[in-house]
Amino acid sequence: MRPAQPTATTSPAPAEPQLSRELGLLPATALNMIDMVGIGPFVVLPLVMQLMGPYFMWAWVAGALLSVVDGLIWAELGAAHPEAGGSYRFLRLAYGEHTWGRLLSFLYVWQTLVQAPLVLASGSIGFAQYFGYLVPLEAWWQPKLVSGTVVLLLVALLYRRIGSVGKLGVTLWVGVLVLLVGLIGCGLLLGHEPVPLLPAATDGTVNWAGLLLPAALGQATVKTIYSYLGYYNVCHLGAEIKQPEKVIPRAIFLSILGIAVLYLLLNYSVAHVLPWQVAGKSEFIVSTFIEHLFGPTAAKLATGLVLWVAFASLFAVLLGYSRIPYAAAADGEFLPVFARLHPTKHFPYVSLLVLGGAGFVFSLLFKLSEVISAILAMRILVQFVGQAVGLVLLRRRRGTAGLPFKMPLYPLPVVLAVGIWLWILWSTGVSFMLSGLAMIAAGIVVFLLWSRSRGRWPFAR
Template identity: 60%
Template sequence: MENATAPDSQTLPHRLNLLQGTALNMIDMVGIGPFVVLPLVIQTIGGPEFIYAWVLGALISFIDAFVWAELGAAFPQAGGSYNFLKIAYGEKRWGRLFSFLFVWQTLIQAPLVVASGSIGFAQYASYLFPLDDWQRRLVSGGVVIVIVLLLYRRIETIGRISLLLWACVLTTMGWIIVGGLSNATRPVLEVVQAAGPVTTGLFGAGLGAASVKTIYCYLGYYNVCHLGSEIQNPKRNIPISMFISIVGIAALYLLMNVSVVSVIPWQEVQQSKFIVSTFVERLYGPEAAQMATWLVLVVAFSSLFAVLLGYSRVPYAAAADGQFFSVFARLHPTRHFPHRSLLFLGALAFVFSLLFRLSDVITAILAMRIVVQFIGQAVGLLILHRNRPRSSFPFRMPLYPLPVVLAIIIWAFIFVSTGWSFMLSGLTVTTLGIVAFLILARVKRQWPF
């Protein structure tokens, strides 16, 4: 770690408008997630109540978005949570530790997020082409390489690409929803009523564990915060883009689930590895199923595009701030984007995509991030409200501080729901980060030494 700000680190240009920021959020949120998670959620709950897991995921995202909206509008900078944590806890003391831990975790969990999408991509590709285990790994690694090559360009070009990929996302989801609702073998109302009322027994049946998987499908509603310094009129557009994204994606997810189960019984859905392909094949035949599978792959590819774009700004922001290796603070000399950060995270994502399985990655991603990022940010916002005037927050959530308190409680519940092994792995990564921070602080004679 070099305590220097790169001399050639320039200000990132404000070139992404509201539509482009919302598109990047939504394609980040969808990805391969709902197409591979839908059967897993049903397996976890073991009944038609699975729909509540998707509702709970949307509710958690919406509540947490109030925290992100206040922070993102007040501090629209590259790096998102890195800056939020540093400012909230104090830039010279505890804020240094929390922001360091966020970057530390990002170096591990961001490539894991990209790897999860590329592994899911390869899984669905197996419907089209018979692939053995190593061939699937090579496909997932190849997808990461292509994503890096596409992102190696100016941000305004990326904004235009995002709109095209967004159209593919909406087309795929729309086809599934319209096809299911117009060809339902069971009345849609019957599917919804089968879920029954919410009871305490439902939580015992696995609603918390199932919600861990659905939240994975909603993650990304805050992607625009990582691009804060590149968003036009960020005080207005950052909050609006997040809430539009959550409401829109929640509606698409719920309609997609109801559509699928209205055609294929949930007992059969939970056994399918290619539920979208099976669904379309049931309705329109194998040729249409192949076309649907291609669209799913495009959606997965689109999400990886948005994910790696957002996370590549985090090490850049930390390095430009003098709290990370100065090599990451350098922007491309002609295209003006953090190319070294992009290449580093892309390389790790490539390695992870060859090593890990999708089922192990999804829960670990969430368990690793909850304590420092989600709970840490919410507590940090409470501290900021205590120390700063109201005018410091261009966006103010209704009923403050109730949404913040609810966010902290819910995230704690989700963290426990990941299970002891994943909780332990997340806390271990955090502990190692604290040790690394203390060692570096000792060498550089900085706080707390």
């Protein structure tokens, strides 16, 4: 007899890597807040003063109010659907996963491939602008070298597991708070300039007509809302949040409240030290503010902290956006290569590298003034307005019984959010509105060609 042959055993196939839920409330809120702050308030503060004059703080109030009403939409959707991709996932669910939702979510990812690198570029360009206070950047290529290097360093730092990313985010967040609280304290304690909050008529009563200037307030709010954007970053990381039904809404509103208070106090403190006519003309408002109080050495230290804040914000921005093409590709609704996760570190490395690479290129090509309004004009219709309407559709179709978080006073926040976003879109100007519409039109053409080649809706065979 032949000896019995050993029985072959088949090893189980290794499990596909999955995103890990490792972020709690503290790192989630920290990543939101550092995404929101960035270079924005330090760059747009003088621009808002130029537009609104001595009543500049009302533009920051308007930005905070829009963030709150829109945050209610994000909180309800994020708590109910805590998955990677944020708006991509919400739009698909709201408008139909196999019909119009495919188009809306595709357009969102399509825009992300351009607007996410633009956001990254705007922050890195602003970083280079403030860096010029420390080291004069006289040759045309020197600011571009700085901004490009910042993007490459961000990609290198994000090339790791989400758990360590969360810890690094908290460390960066501490730097954000130190800078803002320090600036506010200096201004409140050492300033002497009067800061009028309301215009007065000749008889001493409040002149509301002098405050509510729709054109000026709209243009100024375009700038301030750019500085608030990011309160929804936690929704992009939904698949990596612990207890998302509780943490996501809390992180959204804690970050909005915290940043709104800090922004209002920061603006008041700056104007309490420097007359708004002077502050509105400063290219390095924080540096000018500290130099006026403590001299050039202290101003350089403060500038270094501004650079820390700007870098921390870009860190959170690239982290959140890199999850969007990944989520679409994992669903089979985008190029499959974007669905790849790192085999050991479990993060979407292809998406990170592509967006980071595009951000590097854009940082070399554009100026800061060219991207702020364009970023908003490109996003408003598909993402913000489309998502608000989508929440109404989801409520009608699925009801509200299973919602972990329900917005109060529904549907008032939805109506307010849509109305204010459309007002902001109009305030960006005709040229930016048309550029946003052109981007949508190009995305529709690409979607139709791609769907036809695959025989999918609206060309299903």
